[in-house]
Amino acid sequence: xxxxxxxxxxxxxxxxxxxxxxxxxxxxxxxxxxxxxxxxxxxxxxxxxxxxxxxxxxxxxxxxxxxxxxxxxxxxxxxxxxxxxxxxxxxxxxxxxxxxxxxxxxxxxxxxxxxxxxxxxxxxxxxxxxxxxxxxxxxxxxxxxxxxxxxxxxxxxxxxxxxxxxxxxxxxxxxxxxxxxxxxxxxxxxxxxxxxxxxxxxxxxxxxxxxxxxxxxxxxxxxxxxxxxxxxxxxxxxxxxxxxxxxxxxxxxxxxxxxxxxxxxxxxxxxxxxxxxxxxxxxxxxxxxxxxxxxxxxxxxxxxxxxxxxxxxxxxxxxxxxxxxxxxxxxxxxxxxxxxxxxxxxxxxxxxxxx
Numbered sequence: 001x002x003x004x005x006x007x008x009x010x011x012x013x014x015x016x017x018x019x020x021x022x023x024x025x026x027x028x029x030x031x032x033x034x035x036x037x038x039x040x041x042x043x044x045x046x047x048x049x050x051x052x053x054x055x056x057x058x059x060x061x062x063x064x065x066x067x068x069x070x071x072x073x074x075x076x077x078x079x080x081x082x083x084x085x086x087x088x089x090x091x092x093x094x095x096x097x098x099x100x101x102x103x104x105x106x107x108x109x110x111x112x113x114x115x116x117x118x119x120x121x122x123x124x125x126x127x128x129x130x131x132x133x134x135x136x137x138x139x140x141x142x143x144x145x146x147x148x149x150x151x152x153x154x155x156x157x158x159x160x161x162x163x164x165x166x167x168x169x170x171x172x173x174x175x176x177x178x179x180x181x182x183x184x185x186x187x188x189x190x191x192x193x194x195x196x197x198x199x200x201x202x203x204x205x206x207x208x209x210x211x212x213x214x215x216x217x218x219x220x221x222x223x224x225x226x227x228x229x230x231x232x233x234x235x236x237x238x239x240x241x242x243x244x245x246x247x248x249x250x251x252x253x254x255x256x257x258x259x260x261x262x263x264x265x266x267x268x269x270x271x272x273x274x275x276x277x278x279x280x281x282x283x284x285x286x287x288x289x290x291x292x293x294x295x296x297x298x299x300x301x302x303x304x305x306x307x308x309x310x311x312x313x314x315x316x317x318x319x320x321x322x323x324x325x326x327x328x329x330x331x332x333x334x335x336x337x338x339x340x341x342x343x344x345x346x347x348x349x350x351x352x353x354x355x
Contacts, residue, residue: 002026003165004114005123006106007060007068009053011187012125012168014060015176018183019167020123021064028119029061029068032110034077034101035198050197060185073109080104082198086211089204089235092261093333096302097196099152099347107153107160115163123165128153128344130161130169137161139287139344143170151299154337154347155285205236218264220247223257223273231266234259239353240274240329259332275326276355278312281319281336281348291319292338292345298323299337300330300350311338319348 005017007029020027031054054070061068081100088095106124114122127142128150137158142148156164168176180188199207209215215233222228229247231237236244241256245268255274258267279300286292291314298309298321308324321336330353338345 001120002118003028003121003123004110004117004119005029005066006110006125007031007057008125009050009056009060009187009190010125010192011180011185011190012127012173012176014057014125014185014187015180015183016123016125016165016167017060017066018064018179018185020165021066027064027066027123029057029064029066030110031057031068031070032077032105033070033072034074034081034105036074056187056190060187063183063185071110071113073105076105076109077101080108082211085204086208088333089208090212090215091333092234092237092259094238094331095333096152096335097198098302099155099335102152103155107156107164111160111163121163121165123167125168126150126153126166127173128166128169130164130166132162136288141339141342141344142166144172147173150344151302151335151337151347154287154299154335154344155283157285157287158289161287205233208235209233216264218266220245220266220268223267223269228268234261234264234266237266239331242271271328274328276323276328276330276353277326278309278320278322278354279330279336280351280354281321282317282351284314284317284319284346284348286346287344288346292340295321295338295340295345297339299339300327301334305329306339317348318351320354 003020003025005027007013007017017027017029058068081097084100085095085097111122126149127144127147129140131138141150177188195202217230217232219227220229220231237256237259239256254268255271257269257273295311297306299306307327309321312320312322332350332352334350335347336350337347
């Protein structure tokens with residue numbers, strides 16, 4: 001099989017490419033240039049889009065003796081990921097750029113280019129499993145529960161999964177690193193990166209301000225409407241946030257309960273008021289192409305946040321979910337992934353949490 005291996009410069013995609021070569025496939029490696037290198041990126045471990053990452057990917061390809069290219073997909077990334085990131089924060093929502101990157105860039109623009117060039121499949125280093133069964137393609141959690149990345153793939157459908165390969169998906173991270181050592185790959189001990197690649201200093205608020213310019217300040221209020229302070233922009237807050245509120249709440253632990261974007265207002269209060277009984281999701285996409293009859297759980301953030309839940313109803317691309325028990329910190333803008341056991345049934349964007 002002729003396979004294009006997306007090589008970020010990290011150990012997972014390096015080993016994914018190596019496993020495909022070992023299994024006799026005709027493999028070509030490609031690294032994606034998604035952003036401009038800035039001084040803030042120098043010397044930092046990105047694991048995907050820095051100059052050093054491209055060099056790591058190239059050297060791994062040399063060891064594997066496979067063709068290697070660097071493709072410029074900066075425009076697709078800017079439109080599909082960065083603009084969405086900035087726009088969502090400006091609306092008082094909390095986006096997940098990795099989800100958008102997988103949807104619009106890796107399994108969007110890159111997959112289309114791979115198909116146009118005659119590749120049979122696109123491989124990545126995700127810890128997730130895709131299997132073809134009698135009724136079509138199914139997506140499951142990765143074999144390593146601690147490294148499972150099925151969440152960020154939850155909105156992939158039949159068309160994307162039919163051409164997707166996840167070689168490391170069934171194994172553990174330790175097994176991946178061990179194989180990298182065995183093959184002498186320079187990425188064997190490269191640390192994982194959890195930062196947003198285009199916000200290397202971790203300051204999402206400052207990034208949004210650089211993109212949009214001055215953002216109006218507004219009020220921070222309690223649940224009774226009393227003004228407690230002033231904020232420097234709703235984009236600097238997320239539901240459930242406790243630190244950096246800029247108000248004096250004494251000894252009481254105070255959290256962001258709601259971001260009221262139309263009123264440019266942040267509502268804060270005690271943590272127990274964060275509890276929500278469910279959520280409403282929009283822009284839902286189902287792996288099978290149709291909504292499932294039931295779900296067993298949802299995941300509402302990339303690391304953790306897995307809750308037993310049921311599906312109340314589905315209306316077009318919208319869905320309502322009821323948690324088995326009230327949950328805290330449900331942030332609009334984040335992806336909600338729907339699960340039945342280890343199987344991913346689909347995903348949507350959290351529109352709002354319900355009381």
